Amino acid sequence: MKLFKIAAAAATGLAMLAGTAQADDKPVVGLIMKSLANEFFQNMLVGAQAHEEKRGDYELIAVGMQNETDFESQINAVENFITQGVDAIVVAPADSRAMVRPLKKAMEAGIVVVNFDVALDAEAKKQQKIELAFVGPDNRGGAKLAGDALGKKLGEGAKVVIIEGNPGADNANERRLGFEASVAEYKLDLLDSRTAHWETEEANTVFSNMLTAHPDIQGVMAANDSMAIGVVKALESAGRDDIVVVGFDNIPAVGPMIQDGRMHATVDQFGTDMAANSIDLALEVVGGADQLKGWVKTPIKLVTAN
């Protein structure tokens, strides 16, 4: 069903490109997301569509990308939205620098721009002389919540490893930095830190090998839950139930693992609501409220068995 909605959204977009603009005078919000192949953005899209139906006082055009690094199609989407004359653009940038210039063009065209999920680069914003608030979770703070839960459980000097997301990705960096802050605060002993590209099978392989190299590992911090699942499976095949695992994202598949203790904690950043909340903020500005300023932090929560 979702795909039909996406298709419908795409069709709406195309129709508007063709010049048959909307008849009624509801404000139009263009939503630009990252890869819809990512569970996180897929849920976000569903959340935004439900929100559009619930509010009923605006029109949503949603655009996703082929993959995480396809930022050219995001730039094209911004340009198309400018041509269509939308009222607001709500964007999760794939590249925190490349998106600044096209968004400046949109702002100059009088479009309300809200940046969410990943913050645009401060330096690039300064260069382009624009002020743009960021609405989003604190990935670093979230990772630190998970890391702190691990630190509290294991105590000072515990031996830990980090499973990182895609090298170079902004949220992967932030989460790694958050974990490293916990390592510093709880004086943990960081034995190794490697990427598994957000993926379960690779995390399973990479972590099995880390465990062979360091059989004395006591804790694992995985930058997302898909990778945490791979770690948990590796621990099961190695017959180890003494190692504490924390993840990030709170996807449904880790629910049972948290409940039965195979995973200690994960972090929920309420991705489903994030786009919807950003749209609310954008519509307020469209309706005459003040421009947003600074960093509007969205809620994050540590999820444990209790």
Added chain:
Amino acid sequence: MTTQTMTEPVQKTSRFSVRSVLQNAGIGLALLALILFFSVFTEHFLTPNNITNILTQITINLVLAVGMTFVILIGGIDLSVGSVMAFAAVVAGKAITLPGFGPAEAIALAIVAATLTGVACGMFNGVVSAYWSLPSFIITLGMLNIARGAALHVSDAQTIYSFPYAFEEFGSAMVYGIPVVFLVALFLVFVAWFVLNFTVFGRLLYGIGNNEEAVRLAGHSVFWYKVAAFTICGLTAGIAAIVYMARLNISSPIAGIGFELNAIAAVIIGGTSLAGGRGSVIGTLLGAFIIGVLANGLILIGLSDFMRQMITGIVIIIAVVLDYYRAKYAAK
């Protein structure tokens, strides 16, 4: 006259030729050198646990590479196996979590679903590329996108989880420290070796890789042999999906991204020629071991991710350059 052109290429790759022995010996030596190196320089490499780990870790790639060997032997390539594996895994994941089935039925249903999905995708690749004589590179690139999109569509981009316990058991079962899933892969290698060397079908695949026209003029239906090679490759992608699910107890629509490249690398490192007509599935087995041992050993040695990626690339290039000299020497 036609039979003459036919027999010539087939004889050239006869099953116990000096060349094929030399080839596999060369790869075997390279693997041995790697194993020796890691045994000396890391503490845990040659421990039973780590050997079990390596066997588990190369299983999926080995299964995919066995199918890939068939396609490369006829001078083709299949870029879609990683995506097809993910598609088969989510279809099977949907099947296995259907309500109203006992564990045994659900598992049987999942296995059927995964293999059928793989076979259908492989057959499509084969029929389209063989019927219109199109490069399989581009057809399977199309399938790479079709299958990935289908996997995301079927699963709504969500990870599918909570499979029957028995399925998980199979994924982590051991016989004398050897993972059962690896034994399944080894059995596939054996079957493939037998088919490629001791059946008319197998010898004709070599023939097609060497000189397709000659095989056609000899009165064989090249079309169906080609379709069969791609279908076998799809089938192994389906089997790889089952291994993936049993090992991790989930189905992820983003599984297997880039796996096709690892499978191709195993085949090529194993001495099979990208031009087709020359190579063996035993070489593929050794090639998969080289990739797996390298990935494992470089982590044990503590090398950074980026260095690891560079070294893997260098090894692939060295293997192909060595193969050039091997072929030149054996041709004399």
